[in-house]
Amino acid sequence: MKDFVMCPRFEKAVDMLSKRWVALIVFVLIPGPRRFGEIEGCLSNLSGKVLSDRLKELENEGIIQRTVYPEIPVRIEYSLTAKGTALAPILKEIGSWSSEWVELEPTR
Amino acid sequence: MKDFVMCPRFEKAVDMLSKRWVALIVFVLIPGPRRFGEIEGCLSNLSGKVLSDRLKELENEGIIQRTVYPEIPVRIEYSLTAKGTALAPILKEIGSWSSEWVELEPTR
Numbered sequence: 001m002k003d004f005v006m007c008p009r010f011e012k013a014v015d016m017l018s019k020r021w022v023a024l025i026v027f028v029l030i031p032g033p034r035r036f037g038e039i040e041g042c043l044s045n046l047s048g049k050v051l052s053d054r055l056k057e058l059e060n061e062g063i064i065q066r067t068v069y070p071e072i073p074v075r076i077e078y079s080l081t082a083k084g085t086a087l088a089p090i091l092k093e094i095g096s097w098s099s100e101w102v103e104l105e106p107t108r
Numbered sequence: 109m110k111d112f113v114m115c116p117r118f119e120k121a122v123d124m125l126s127k128r129w130v131a132l133i134v135f136v137l138i139p140g141p142r143r144f145g146e147i148e149g150c151l152s153n154l155s156g157k158v159l160s161d162r163l164k165e166l167e168n169e170g171i172i173q174r175t176v177y178p179e180i181p182v183r184i185e186y187s188l189t190a191k192g193t194a195l196a197p198i199l200k201e202i203g204s205w206s207s208e209w210v211e212l213e214p215t216r
Contacts, residue, residue, distance in 0.1 A: 006136075006150060007203070010135075010202065010203055012210050013206035014132060017126070023122045023126065028112065041112075042114060043114070086208065090198060090201040090202055093197045093198040094118065094121050097194055097198060098118045098120065099117060104116055104117060
């Protein structure tokens with residue numbers, strides 16, 4: 001294809017966002033910081049092990065920030081960085097599209 | 109979590125869009141209809157078998173339309189339906205985010 005060039009930044013973003021649970025984890029952090037157990041509670045079927053791995057990956061990507069509050073007992077919160085907050089318009093568009101176009105199978 | 113309900117339509121949309129190659133296939137069809145070989149040519153590392161499977165799935169989801177032109181030799185084109193075209197704003201937002209935030213590793 002001579003008329004088409006896929007931008008490698010775009011491909012990298014799609015790869016990152018396509019990883020299972022990533023978009024949903026970012027979504028639950030949009031309203032504000034949450035603790036591990038709160039994020040886990042928002043996402044049924046997500047195991048603690050996978051959530052822990054994804055949070056580390058997202059921290060390495062600069063999308064999530066982990067803050068430790070030296071209280072007793074210690075409090076740890078996860079929040080979106082500026083890079084993570086900038087993902088909100090993507091999730092908002094997915095929300096609009098899904099309200100308009102996604103049909104759910106009837107529950108029996 | 110009592111303060112949070114994940115919308116099942118949103119989850120279904122994220123699942124669908126997260127499937128490998130889906131977002132990129134939709135992206136290459138935004139400018140207009142393409143033939144199988146053209147789509148394949150746009151996406152390096154995508155095998156013909158996987159592309160064929162994805163196109164069928166996207167046709168079943170009502171996102172892509174397959175049109176057969178009874179010429180000799182027969183011409184088959186894939187294009188976005190209204191539901192598929194409505195995904196464009198999501199991809200546009202991913203594009204904006206990636207231009208601003210994604211860094212590429214330097215090539216050696």
